[in-house]
Amino acid sequence: MYRKVLPFLVAVLAAAQQPRSDEPGNPVAGDPGAIESGRKTYVGSCAGCHGATGEGGRGPNLRDGRLIRRSSDAQMFRTIQKGIAGTEMPGTNLPDTRIWELVAFVRGLGSPAAFVMHPGDAAKGAEVFAKNGCGACHSIGGQGGTLGPDLSTIGGLRSYEYLREAIVKPGDRVAAGFQKIVAKTKDGRVIEGVVKNYSNYEVQMVDRTGKLYLFRTPELADVKIAVETWMPQDYGKRIGRDEMTDLLAYLSRLSSRPVKLGGGR
Secondary structure (H helix, E strand, O other), X not given: OOOOOOOHHHHHHHHOOOOXXXXXXXXXXXXXXXXXXXXXXXXHHOHHXXXXXXXXXXXXXXXXXXXXXXXXXXXXXXXXXXXXXXXOOOOOOOOHHHHHHHHHHHHHHOOEHHXXXXXXXXXXXXXXXXXXXXXXXXXXXXXXXXXXXXXXXXXXXXXXXXXXXXXXXXXXXXXXXXXXXXXXXXXXXXXXXXXXXXXXXXEEEEEOOOOEEEEEHHHEXXXXXXXXXXXXXXXXXXXXXXXXXXXXXXXXXXXXXXXXOOOOO
16 A cells, blocks of 8 residues: 655655756656556545645645746655655655656646647547537637637646646636626627626627627626636536547647657647
8 A cells, every 4th residue: 555645845845956967857757658647646645635636735736836847857756755754745655667657747737738748639639629619619820719718829828737627627717808798788689708808887898709899887787797607517528538638639739839749749
């Protein structure tokens, strides 16, 4: 029975130092299979304290921690392996290979998806994107709708887990400028869309077709703005596991900078 790996970021804080030039690199860095194996180890040993996707809980947040990004893979390996005396972070008897896999997974939690190797077929993912009508609301390369965020460079901006959550739990994080709005004008029109800006004096919104409206409040009979999204809530059930993996591979490749990962991406 492997010992649990507890508050990880606290340990990194205590152990943080400048990387040495002779430090070993992660032999499984960027290997999709290793990252998936690391995810399984994380779920069984770390998620209880750090959250299912590293969002934090009893233990610190692993997705946004600066020290995670600043620490070398070797430093992270030693922290997991040896633990930190005087803290809740114990050592572990995990084999070295399993520790390296865990390091590879944790490293990807806060890194932009485009620069970490992930499983899936991006070409098939583009087909999943089209089949589910995602382009009706999201634009890629100037093509598509405006009811949801532009995804042209999303892989270079957001982590893999962020993209996954945005699909399966879209209501948890609603991007600024994309809150749901339903406005009723005094002449009887009902306009649905997303709110771009609003105040006591005016409302700026975009409807489902992408048309921009600017209303002064005296023109409106009723306005309902909610911290919600128009995105369907059932994609986690509607899209199968393999299709979801391919879709995430496709979104992960969308970046303003060239992606050179090699392998099968």
